[in-house]
Amino acid sequence: MGTIHHHHHHHQPSSFPTKKLITGALYALLPLALLRVYLFSIPLNQPELTNNTQTQETSSPSIPSSQAAEGVEQRHSPRSPRCDYSDGRWVPDSRGPRYNGTSCSTIKDGQNCMAHGRPDAGYLYWRWQPNQCQLPGFDPVSFLQLIQNEHLAFVGDSMARNQVESLLCLLSTATPPELVHRDGQENIFRRWVFHDYNATISVFWCPFLVKGIEKSAASGLNHNKLYLDSPDERWASELDQMDMVVFSVGHWFLHPAIYYENELVLGCHHCPESNHTEIGFFDVFRRAFKTTLKVASSRYWSSPASSEKLVVVTTFSPAHFEGEWDKFGACPKKEPYKEGEKEMEYMDAEMRKIEVEEVAAAAKEAAESGGRLRIEALDVTKQALLRPDGHPGPYMYPNPFADGIKGKVQNDCVHWCLPGPIDTWNEILMEMIRRWKEKSS
Ligand SMILES: *[C@@H]1O[C@H](CO)[C@@H](O)[C@H](O)[C@H]1NC(C)=O
Numbered sequence: 001m002g003t004i005h006h007h008h009h010h011h012q013p014s015s016f017p018t019k020k021l022i023t024g025a026l027y028a029l030l031p032l033a034l035l036r037v038y039l040f041s042i043p044l045n046q047p048e049l050t051n052n053t054q055t056q057e058t059s060s061p062s063i064p065s066s067q068a069a070e071g072v073e074q075r076h077s078p079r080s081p082r083c084d085y086s087d088g089r090w091v092p093d094s095r096g097p098r099y100n101g102t103s104c105s106t107i108k109d110g111q112n113c114m115a116h117g118r119p120d121a122g123y124l125y126w127r128w129q130p131n132q133c134q135l136p137g138f139d140p141v142s143f144l145q146l147i148q149n150e151h152l153a154f155v156g157d158s159m160a161r162n163q164v165e166s167l168l169c170l171l172s173t174a175t176p177p178e179l180v181h182r183d184g185q186e187n188i189f190r191r192w193v194f195h196d197y198n199a200t201i202s203v204f205w206c207p208f209l210v211k212g213i214e215k216s217a218a219s220g221l222n223h224n225k226l227y228l229d230s231p232d233e234r235w236a237s238e239l240d241q242m243d244m245v246v247f248s249v250g251h252w253f254l255h256p257a258i259y260y261e262n263e264l265v266l267g268c269h270h271c272p273e274s275n276h277t278e279i280g281f282f283d284v285f286r287r288a289f290k291t292t293l294k295v296a297s298s299r300y301w302s303s304p305a306s307s308e309k310l311v312v313v314t315t316f317s318p319a320h321f322e323g324e325w326d327k328f329g330a331c332p333k334k335e336p337y338k339e340g341e342k343e344m345e346y347m348d349a350e351m352r353k354i355e356v357e358e359v360a361a362a363a364k365e366a367a368e369s370g371g372r373l374r375i376e377a378l379d380v381t382k383q384a385l386l387r388p389d390g391h392p393g394p395y396m397y398p399n400p401f402a403d404g405i406k407g408k409v410q411n412d413c414v415h416w417c418l419p420g421p422i423d424t425w426n427e428i429l430m431e432m433i434r435r436w437k438e439k440s441s
């Protein structure tokens with residue numbers, strides 16, 4: 001699929017209003033136009049149905065880091081419901097990852113940094129230290145017990161996919177999943193079952209959450225179309241079969257787009273050749289979440305099975321392009337940022353804020369209407385921001401420097417290497433599910 005056009009949206013600050021909103025958009029546009037390339041350009045050579053090679057080996061559950069950890073000890077109990085995992089720092093951890101690029105068979109090629117020859121391994125030896133408490137390490141058996149007889153769905157863009165693939169690798173250290181369903185170009189809809197637990201995990205490609213048409217050669221569009229008052233039915237129509245759903249979107253909202261509401265054009269983003277009004281994407285992002293969470297609430301309520309449900313929103317994950325996306329050294333860091341070393345960019349902060357606010361509003365409403373639905377933010381923006389070292393960079397492709405350093409080399413400074421920092425998101429997700437189950441039982 002080398003023909004996917006790159007749409008180089010050159011920065012043209014002079015021809016645009018200098019409002020912060022627009023600057024933020026342009027700042028991020030160039031590299032993000034490539035997300036589609038990242039997602040679709042790498043052929044998956046084999047179906048992902050291969051057995052996991054590391055099956056029985058880790059039969060003893062891993063030691064929770066609350067027991068292994070040094071330093072900051074439990075001023076609050078480690079599973080205190082009040083623990084805020086969103087703020088903290090990365091600290092060295094000699095234990096290293098629970099899986100690797102050869103032990104886990106479900107890692108997408110573009111994120112298998114080890115197998116692709118990434119030479120440094122230091123980025124694997126960090127753990128997230130929240131300010132007020134300890135984050136227990138991932139325990140695959142406990143996680144599987146938590147989702148026993150249930151269905152956990154991930155809905156969103158390639159970041160949702162990145163997170164689900166991390167989770168599958170973490171869980172396969174206990175028992176291998178079976179891929180029971182796949183559909184769509186590059187298997188963008190997939191479902192796995194962990195038979196020992198009758199636990200189902202799935203991923204749905206819905207990069208806007210709301211109804212949309214993606215720009216592509218196939219659709220003949222050079223911009224996206226978003227219908228902000230309608231959910232993407234690819235997830236919404238299956239909601240009644242989900243017990244827990246994790247929404248994870250963001251970067252696709254930065255692309256050129258035309259927005260519709262009530263079948264009327266609301267405005268557009270980065271559409272100089274049309275006559276629509278530029279409205280940026282922040283308000284659009286907010287409306288998309290309003291629609292999504294409203295639909296999630298209302299359809300859950302009307303579902304006949306009146307069991308408790310959990311809705312999680314993984315917050316925006318910042319990119320770390322320091323140079324040009326197609327040059328050597330686009331995201332060259334080998335260590336996390338230290339505290340205070342990196343301020344959150346305006347755009348990253350704003351995207352996160354919108355998600356956190358919309359989750360809070362929807363959670364309040366859900367609680368007021370009876371409390372069978374729990375809505376929470378998995379607030380990873382800060383911990384992600386602090387990990388410029390965790391991206392595949394040039395190792396999105398195998399051995400990119402086999403013939404020396406060439407003039408052009410594509411870099412992925414958006415997604416996360418597996419194993420890598422994104423594994424921590426699933427440690428937090430485990431605690432969220434645990435707390436929710438404890439509350440509701
Ligand atoms: C996968 O599992 C099946 C059945 O458990 C077995 O017959 C087959 O040899 C395994 N394949 C590999 C590559 O391990």
Ligand SMILES: *[C@@H]1O[C@H](CO)[C@@H](O)[C@H](O)[C@H]1NC(C)=O
Pocket residue numbers: 054099100101102103
């Ligand atoms: C990957 O993990 C397996 C199983 O734990 C181990 O045998 C192997 O040596 C590891 N490979 C690397 C490159 O660390």
Ligand SMILES: *[C@@H]1O[C@H](CO)[C@@H](O)[C@H](O)[C@H]1NC(C)=O
Pocket residue numbers: 148149150151198199200
């Ligand atoms: C197995 O899990 C599904 C949800 O994924 C659930 O509907 C079904 O009832 C479960 N089966 C049993 C026997 O609990």
Ligand SMILES: *[C@@H]1O[C@H](CO)[C@@H](O)[C@H](O)[C@H]1NC(C)=O
Pocket residue numbers: 273274275
């Ligand atoms: C934009 O408006 C101008 C003037 O009304 C018109 O000539 C042109 O065709 C319009 N362009 C589009 C893409 O609608």
